[in-house]
Amino acid sequence: ITKEDNLKSTFDFMSYILRKADSVNKALDSAVPLREPLKIHEAMRYSLLAGGKRVRPVLCIAACELVGGQESLAMPAACAVEMIHTMSLIHDDLPCMDNDDLRRGKPTNHKVFGEDVAVLAGDALLSFAFEHLASATSPEVSPTRVVRAVGELAKAIGTEGLVAGQVVDISSEGLDLNDVGLEHLEFIHLHKTAALLEASAVLGGIVGGGSDEEIERLRKFARCIGLLFQVVDDILDVTKSSQELGKTAGKDLIADKLTYPKIMGLEKSREFAEKLNREARDQLLGFDSDKVAPLLALANYIANRQN
């Protein structure tokens, strides 16, 4: 694959991701209708439909299509992973956690709806993700596969996933860089970021009918791009402005958080990102070349994104 091919696939990818994100947005909009009590559902919808990049659901759908499944088989799983992602952002932004006022260029959930509603809206999105995955997935997918997907999603959230990453992240603030190594930083990111991306790809592979080997390759692919996502995020935090990012820039420095640039320097961080991108792409060798295009492009998109 030449560099030109890369650029070409990146170009195709923009229309692919826009088309997929559009279907995901429609599915999310109808999955969480405005119901009583209105304020909780408004709060859920406020953050869920705030126009995120939909990287996780698109990854889920692309993984499903890679193993030969239709988009419709993956849509409930894709919505579920986005609900979990949104829920973790709402809770992470709370004053007793990261205390963020701005998210995706808009006031954070608790700023608009109050802390109590933000906690409840997060909890509601968390449980609804499971309800949606368990009850809205097409009957074409066997219950055994849906049950397996539920287990994978659950694992990605709790003490083996998002929560573990957040706990270690919170307890790392202000730590001396000499006391913690790369391993520590990698633990945070593998749990806080990679775990849910991994679940997204794995869920797509499961509901799409993938073999165990295919599912494991998707898992490794997603772990690599998950780590890649975070390395790039850390780089952007020190190289871009708040306006370009749509969130508070340099906040990792202010909060005294561990980042790749801080531990290994900017140049080495960029090299590491390159290595992860290559490792991710290696997992896709042997799959049908037409079908891998979206995932290859997704890896490049994550590697080269500017905000």
Add this chain to the structure above:
Amino acid sequence: SSSSSSNFDLRKYWTKLIREINQKLEEAIPVKYPAGIYEAMRYSVLAEGAKRAPPVMCVAACELFGGDRLAAFPTACALEMVHAASLIHDDLPCMDDDPVRRGKPSNHTVFGSDMAILAGDALFPLGFQHIVSLTPPHLVPRSTLLRLISEIARTVGSTGMAAGQYVDLEGGPFPISFAHEKKFGAMAECSAVCGGLVGGASDDELHSLRLYGRAVGMLYQVVDDLRDDKNKKKKSYAGTERAMEMAQELSVKAKKELQVFDKYGDTSVAPFYSFVDYAAHRHFLLHL
């Protein structure tokens, strides 16, 4: 029925069951890295004096339909986990601001609000994971597991307990009974229904279990409100007289729903009648 003679057996039934459930819960949350979060989760889930009403109800309902107790344990534990998660979040300073739970400092008082939020966030999925990974496949079909997941998720979600908590906190155009039903009736209803699902109950039977569980859960709370009326800091749902009437109505309603199960025999249904009596009078179970 002769309540004093059957109480003895029932007490043994509950004691044994609660011991088994405590054992399973203890195993369900081992301490790993990062230890702090596991300790926060264990603090609330394994709290002494927890009555284990949701898991006991679940196991009893499974056995009512001839189900194996082993089939119900993972779901029973999951119910206790999501119940604990809801209580941890309800106690937070930005919610009910309760520094004490069951006579001990509440989770955030000990571990901080950030850990309390995360402990709750981890307990919800742990419950679901527990069900799908530990329910014996030869005893419960996979399709039933999906119904369990949906049932529990809906119960704790935005039209269930989260809705009840919201209305409890912020009011709104809802009748008083709304918060009561959602916040307190929902868990017992879900526990009974989940036990029925695991045990293979028919849809009609599940419906009766649903109405029964809801009535018992609300009854428990109405009586709770009456009992600590004296040092009450929160608004009463109803005056004392009305509350006593409600308790009577709920008690009758719950027992009426049980009539369809009388055919399964006294021993099988007895736990369910005792649940109503316990919710109404709190007699024998408190001293286990």
